[in-house]
Amino acid sequence: MDSNLDVLIYAHDGRGLGHVSRSVGIGLALRRLYPELSVLLITGCSTTAELIGDGSLDWIKLPSYKTNVTAGKSSGVKGDSNIDDKLLGELRAQNIRDIIEAYKPKVFLADHTPQGKHKELLPSHDVSPETVRVLGIRAVVGEVGKVWSDFSADVFAATYSNIFWYGDSSVAGAGELERLNEHYGVKPHEVGYVSRLSELRFLNNGNDDSSRLAGVISVPWSGEGSSVLLDKLAQALGNVDVSHGDWKIYMNMREREAMAAVDSFNGLEHVRFEQVGPQFLSDLRNSRSAVIYGGYNSLTDVMVCNVPSLVLLRGMKDGEQEDHAAVLAGRSSAIQNVFSDQTVTVEELRESLLKCLNADVDESLINLDGAENAARYLAELAGGCSADR
Secondary structure (H helix, E strand, C coil), X not given: CCCCEEEEEECCCCCCCHHHHHHHHHHHHHXXXXXXXXXXXXXXXXXXXXXXXXXXXXXXXXXXXXXEEECCEEEEECCXXXXXXXXXXXXXXXXXXXXXXXXXXXXXXXXXXXXXXXXXXXXXXXXXXXXXXXXXXXXXXXXXXXXXXXXXXXXXXXXXXXXXEECCHHHHCCHHHHHXXXXXXXXXXXXXXXXXXXXXXXXXXXXXXXXXXXXXXXXXXXXXXXXXXXXXXXXXXXXXXXXXXXXEEEECCCCHHHHHHHHHHCCCXXXXXXXXXXXXHHHHHCECCEEEECCHHHHHHHHHHCCCEEEEECXXXXXXXXXXXHHHHCCCCCEEEEEECCCCCHHHHHHHHHHHHCCCCCCCCCCCCHHHHHHHHHHHHHCCCCCCC
């Protein structure tokens, strides 16, 4: 094959950071384990550079999608380019097709769906026919129609040959694996949970100079109710003794909603805001507690770092967060309490924070080596490298 690239990774974007964070983790693992391979990531996520940090992973920025969530249902709106959502999908589809035609990757890894967001991967399936296409699926999919549709199964059958399942059947059972096998007609490779933070730890050899924190709070994207929740957190933290230490709140500070939320914490000198980025790793590992949303990425983070955590759920229609958090809460002591972000009370937040501050967490027995395992399979598919290396 006349290829200019070994592995091209595509990350679905638009709302949370789970898709791109998994993709970054796998890309970093490839660059660490196989520095001789050429690897490139494409995504529209605006915080990708912060997620990569000092890692050696190059990427191409597509114009970003933006998604609003109302009553648990997401809908596309104009992103930072101010281009209509539907038109942007068509333009990005052409961008992706041109990239694949030019680079002719030996292996292409797509996160979440074989067709891509707004079907933007479809035009690229007609070029570079020798490219081996792989689909990556999170541990608990939820009722996402675009994953379980007949159309997605047909697209997969026509253009893909492999599936990575980013989960651990000893924790979640084999039900999701069997459902994927039945739907797509291919037995998935069970690689384990993918953690970007696991890979970033190799960059500083595990040495963190951060001071010990009482806790970190992660709100990676703002949605309906975020301001109300942050106001409740401000009240709760105002009633937690400052002797426990300082708190950091990580948000995308480029969002207007994030800047507005800062006012709720005026007068709380033991609380400060930070931009989402690689410093979160150091702070999480040096925290006595955490408050996170129940997305795949955040749940994996706290399990990797063994930090007792309060998990919040956004109440999305697909039910993925509820199902996943329930499964993991029974197997990981890092997950101390789970609440809806809309109904949780100030007192529940305060009591849960105090519970986390006094909790001990056992070493996780969950397979968290998904980035490494996926990288080994991809390197083998690209040729010349064994997955057993």
